[in-house]
Amino acid sequence: MTKVSFLTGRELIDEEMIYVPDEHTSTRPAIYLDNGRLRCNRCNNTKNFSSHRCARCGKVCTYCRNCIEMGKISSCTTLYRWNGPAPKHPDHAGTLHWTGTLSEGQRAASVNVKQAIIHSSEHLVWAVTGAGKTEVLFQGIAAALSDGKRVCIAAPRSDVVRELAPRLAAAFPDTPPIALYGGSPDRSSYSPLVVTTTHQLYRFYQAFDVMIVDEVDAFPYTFDPSLQFAVQKARKESSSLIYLTATPNTEWQSEVKSGKRDATLIPARYHRHPLPVPATRWCGNWKKTILPVSVQLWVKEKLNEGSRLLLFYPHIETMDKALPLFKEIDPRIESVHAADPLRKEKVELMRRGKIPALLSTTILERGVTFQGIDVAVIGAEDAVFAESALVQIAGRAGRSAECPTGEVVFFHYGKTEAMRKAIRQINEMNKLGVERGLIDE
Amino acid sequence: MKQCLLCENNTEMETWLLFFGAKSSSLCPNCLGKLEKITGPLCRICSRPMKEEGICSDCHSWGESIYAGNRSLYLYNSAMQSLLARFKYRGDYALAAVFADDVRREAKEAECDVICAVPLSPSRLLERRFNQSEALIESAGLTHTRLIGRYESDKQAKKSRAERLSAEQTFYPLGQAEGKSVLVIDDIYTTGTTVRRVAEALKEAGACTVKSVTIARSGS
Numbered sequence: 001m002t003k004v005s006f007l008t009g010r011e012l013i014d015e016e017m018i019y020v021p022d023e024h025t026s027t028r029p030a031i032y033l034d035n036g037r038l039r040c041n042r043c044n045n046t047k048n049f050s051s052h053r054c055a056r057c058g059k060v061c062t063y064c065r066n067c068i069e070m071g072k073i074s075s076c077t078t079l080y081r082w083n084g085p086a087p088k089h090p091d092h093a094g095t096l097h098w099t100g101t102l103s104e105g106q107r108a109a110s111v112n113v114k115q116a117i118i119h120s121s122e123h124l125v126w127a128v129t130g131a132g133k134t135e136v137l138f139q140g141i142a143a144a145l146s147d148g149k150r151v152c153i154a155a156p157r158s159d160v161v162r163e164l165a166p167r168l169a170a171a172f173p174d175t176p177p178i179a180l181y182g183g184s185p186d187r188s189s190y191s192p193l194v195v196t197t198t199h200q201l202y203r204f205y206q207a208f209d210v211m212i213v214d215e216v217d218a219f220p221y222t223f224d225p226s227l228q229f230a231v232q233k234a235r236k237e238s239s240s241l242i243y244l245t246a247t248p249n250t251e252w253q254s255e256v257k258s259g260k261r262d263a264t265l266i267p268a269r270y271h272r273h274p275l276p277v278p279a280t281r282w283c284g285n286w287k288k289t290i291l292p293v294s295v296q297l298w299v300k301e302k303l304n305e306g307s308r309l310l311l312f313y314p315h316i317e318t319m320d321k322a323l324p325l326f327k328e329i330d331p332r333i334e335s336v337h338a339a340d341p342l343r344k345e346k347v348e349l350m351r352r353g354k355i356p357a358l359l360s361t362t363i364l365e366r367g368v369t370f371q372g373i374d375v376a377v378i379g380a381e382d383a384v385f386a387e388s389a390l391v392q393i394a395g396r397a398g399r400s401a402e403c404p405t406g407e408v409v410f411f412h413y414g415k416t417e418a419m420r421k422a423i424r425q426i427n428e429m430n431k432l433g434v435e436r437g438l439i440d441e
Numbered sequence: 442m443k444q445c446l447l448c449e450n451n452t453e454m455e456t457w458l459l460f461f462g463a464k465s466s467s468l469c470p471n472c473l474g475k476l477e478k479i480t481g482p483l484c485r486i487c488s489r490p491m492k493e494e495g496i497c498s499d500c501h502s503w504g505e506s507i508y509a510g511n512r513s514l515y516l517y518n519s520a521m522q523s524l525l526a527r528f529k530y531r532g533d534y535a536l537a538a539v540f541a542d543d544v545r546r547e548a549k550e551a552e553c554d555v556i557c558a559v560p561l562s563p564s565r566l567l568e569r570r571f572n573q574s575e576a577l578i579e580s581a582g583l584t585h586t587r588l589i590g591r592y593e594s595d596k597q598a599k600k601s602r603a604e605r606l607s608a609e610q611t612f613y614p615l616g617q618a619e620g621k622s623v624l625v626i627d628d629i630y631t632t633g634t635t636v637r638r639v640a641e642a643l644k645e646a647g648a649c650t651v652k653s654v655t656i657a658r659s660g661s
Binding site for chain 2: 050051069072
C-alpha cells in the first residue's frame with residue numbers, strides 16, 4: 001500500500017488518516033452549523049446527534065449517531081482529503097476479455113449505457129430478473145477505463161459485492177477491481193474499478209467519473225437518504241450515473257413510461273423464455289393454521305414430482321413455527337433468515353440440490369439463483385411483500401436455460417394491491433418481450 | 442414521538458400505560474424485548490445465575506476482602522453484546538440512557554456513601570473520548586467521586602480468563618474515602634477481577650466496604 005493509493009478519492013477521519021498531511025491535503029470539520037442547524041459532512045444527517053464532555057477536546061462535543069458505525073464523528077473531528085495526482089491506469093485497462101454474447105435486449109441497453117458514460121449523463125436500466133444486467137455494463141466500463149475514468153459499482157449488500165467482484169475481475173483482468181464492504185481486505189487499496197457496498201461510499205469524496213448503482217430499489221438505499229447522499233458525494237461533479245434494477249418504484253415506472261426518465265427496458269430473460277406468472281391461491285388464516293392444507297398439498301405434490309421448492313414467509317416467528325410441520329413432510333427441509341449463523345451453508349446446500357425445500361424470509365428475494373425450482377409465498381398479503389418484493393421472488397423461478405420454467409404461487413388470506421400490481425408487471429413484461437421479438441413462443 | 446435509540450422505530454407505548462405511571466422507554470418494545478433481565482437463583486456475591494442460591498466457586502476462591510458483592514442486571518446475550526459494543530467501542534454515549542432508571546434504582550438500593558467510576562487509562566480515555574462507567578452514572582443523574590486512577594496497561598477485553606485473574610494491579614488511590622462505603626458502577630462483570638482490583642485501590646484510599654452494580658453479567 002502506498003500513500004497515493006490509500007488516499008486517492010477518499011475522505012477520512014482523524015483515526016483513519018494514517019499519513020501526515022502534506023501540501024495536497026485539504027481539511028474540513030466533520031460537523032458544522034448549516035444556518036443554525038447541525039449537519040454531518042460525511043452522511044448529511046441533521047437530526048440524529050448526541051453530545052457529551054469529550055476527553056479529546058475538553059469541551060461538550062456533539063457527535064453524529066447516524067454514521068457512527070463507520071467510525072465516530074464528533075465536533076472536534078477533522079475530515080481529510082488528498083488532492084494530489086491519482087495513480088495512472090494500468091496498460092490495457094479498458095481491454096474487455098469477456099467473450100460471451102449479449103441478447104438483443106442486452107445489446108440495446110449496453111449501447112445506451114456506453115453513451116451515458118461517454119456523455120456523463122444519467123441512465124436507468126430496467127431489466128427483468130434473469131435478463132443479465134451485469135453484462136450490460138461491460139462495454140461502458142471498458143470505454144470509461146480506456147478513457148482514464150474511474151468507475152464505481154455500488155450494491156446494497158456485501159454478498160452482492162463479493163459475487164460481482166470476481167465477474168468483473170474476469171472481464172477486466174488488466175484492472176482487477178477492489179471489493180469494499182465492512183471488514184474487506186481491500187479497504188486501503190486503489191483500483192480504477194471499485195465494487196462496493198453503498199455504505200462504504202461515506203468514505204469517498206468526488207472520486208468517480210462513473211457511478212453505477214445496482215438494485216437501486218433495494219433496502220436500505222431507497223429508505224436511507226444519507227446513503228443516497230453518500231452516492232452523490234462520491235461522484236465527481238461531472239460524471240455519469242447508471243441505475244440498475246428489475247423492479248423500479250412506482251414513480252420511476254411512470255417516469256419511464258412517460259419518457260421523463262432516460263431508460264432502457266429489457267423485458268425478457270437471456271434464455272428467451274417468458275417470466276413465470278404467479279398464480280394466486282387463497283389459503284385461509286395461515287397465521288392460525290401455520291401450514292395451511294392447500295400449501296401442504298401443493299408442497300407434497302411438487303416434491304413427489306421431484307421438484308425443489310423455495311418457500312417465503314413474511315416473518316421469522318411464523319416461519320419458525322412452520323418448520324417442524326414441513327420437516328414432517330421431509331426432515332431435510334430447512335429455513336434461513338438474515339441473522340441465521342448457518343445462512344451461507346444452507347444456501348449452498350440448496351444450490352447443490354441437497355435440500356428439497358428451503359423456507360426463507362425476504363432475504364433470499366433477490367440475488368440468488370437455484371436451478372429448476374418452484375416458488376411459493378405463504379402469507380403473500382403481508383405488508384413486507386411489496387410489489388417489488390413479489391416480482392423479485394417470482395423471478396427466482398425458471399432462471400436457467402436448462403430449466404427455464406417454474407411454478408410460482410402466492411398463497412394468501414386476502415389479495416392485495418401489491419399482488420395485483422406484481423402480476424400485472426410480469427404480464428406486461430412478457431407481452432413486451434413477445435412484441436419486441438425477445439421471447440420465443 | 443420518541444425514537445428508539447437502536448432501531449429508529451417509535452418507542453410506542455399505550456397511553457393507558459403512561460396513565461398508570463409507566464415510563465416511556467428509550468428503546469422500542471422490540472429492541473427492549475431482546476434484553477434479558479437476570480432472574481432466578483443467583484450467587485449471593487457476584488449475581489451469577491445458579492441452579493440454587495448460594496455462593497459460586499469463583500467467589501469462594503476469591504476469599505475475604507472488603508468487596509461486598511456485585512449486582513448485575515442483564516444477561517450478556519447477543520443483543521446486549523451489540524448494544525454495549527456500540528456504546529463503548531463505537532462511542533455512542535446516548536445509549537447510557539437505556540440503563541438510567543436501572544442504575545438509579547440499584548444505586549439507591551445499595552445505600553453507599555459515594556459512587557465511584559472505574560477509571561480508564563489516559564490513552565484509552567483519549568481514544569474513546571469518554572469513560573463508559575462515568576457515562577452510566579451521569580446518565581442516571583448521579584455524581585461520581587474520583588477516588589482512584591489507572592495506569593497504562595493492555596486491554597482487559599483482549600485477555601484470556603487466566604491472564605485476567607493473574608493481572609497486576611493497575612489502579613491506584615487518588616482521593617480520600619476514609620471509612621466510607623463505595624459503590625462502583627461499570628458495564629460488564631466477567632471474571633470480577635477488575636472490580637476486585639478497584640476495591641483494593643479503594644481500600645488503600647480508606648474505603649471500608651465496596652459494592653458494584655454492572656449492567657451485564659458475562660462469563661459462564
